Amino acid sequence: MLTIRAANDTDFPGIWTIFQQVVAAGDSYAYGAKTTRQEARRIWTAAPAVAHVAEEGDRVVGTYTLKPNQPGLGDHVANCAYMTHPDARGRGIGGAMCEHSLAAARERGYTAMQFNFVVASNESAIRLWQKHGFAVVGRVPGVFRHRLLGPTDVLIMHRTL
C-alpha cells in the first residue's frame, strides 16, 4: 500500500538515502555525486520547494519536490522533480507520484508544470511523463554529462493543469 504525503523533518533521512543513490548513478540528475547532505536538503526541502514522500509501510520508497519554476511573472508554472529508490522501481511509484504532484500543483494554484532537465536517454521517464500529459517543447544538445554515455541531450517538457 503506497501512501504519498507532504514530507516533514523526520522524513529527510529516507529522502537523503534515495537522493544519494539516484545521484550516484549519474544518469538522470545534474547534481554531482559529491552533493552534500546539507545541499541536498536545501535543494529538495527549502521553501518555496515543498517535498513529498511516497511510503510503503514506514519505508520511504520515493520522493518528489514541487516548486515554482520561476519567480514573479513565471510563478504560475510549477516545477517538479521525482526520485524513486532503485530497489522500488518498476512498481508504478513514479507515475503515482506524478499524479499526486499534478493534484498538489493544482491545489496550490499553479496552471502549468514544466520540467527543465529530462535526460534524453532516460526513455522510461520520458514515456511516463508523456503518458501523464507532458509534451516535449525543447531539446538542448549535450548539456548533461551522463556518467556512462557522455554528453547527452536534455528535453524540456510541459503541460497545462
Place this chain on the structure above:
Amino acid sequence: MLTIRAANDTDFPGIWTIFQQVVAAGDSYAYGAKTTRQEARRIWTAAPAVAHVAEEGDRVVGTYTLKPNQPGLGDHVANCAYMTHPDARGRGIGGAMCEHSLAAARERGYTAMQFNFVVASNESAIRLWQKHGFAVVGRVPGVFRHRLLGPTDVLIMHRTL
C-alpha cells in the same frame, strides 16, 4: 567609450538602478516588480554568479551576470542574463555585453551557453542572440505573464563555445 569588466561591490548601486527599471517594465524578466534590493543582489552577484558592468565614463549603462546553468554534471554550460539601462538602448551595448560574456565564459572553461527564459515577444533580443550564434532549441507556451501582453511564450536558446 564603453568599458566592460567584472563588477565589484561599489558597482551594485548602478546595477540596482538598471535592475529596478528593467524589472518594472514586466516585459523581459520573470523577477517581480517587488523584488527587493537584497534579492536582486543575491540573484545577480552571489557566487557562483559573476556580475559584470558596462560603463560609459563612470556611469553603469549595462550589466550582465554569468553562472553555471546547472550544478554538477551540467556545469559545463553557462547561463547569462543581460540588462541595459533604458536610457542607453539602441547603441549596441547588449551586443557588446554578449560578446564579452562569450569570451568570459570560454575563459572560465564553459563549452556552451544556454538561455532558459527569452520572452518570445522580445524580438530585438532574439535577433541579437541569433546574430551572436544562438539557436532556438525550445519554446514553452504561456509561461511568462507579460505585463501588457498577458501569457507569453518563452524560448530556450543555446550555442556552443
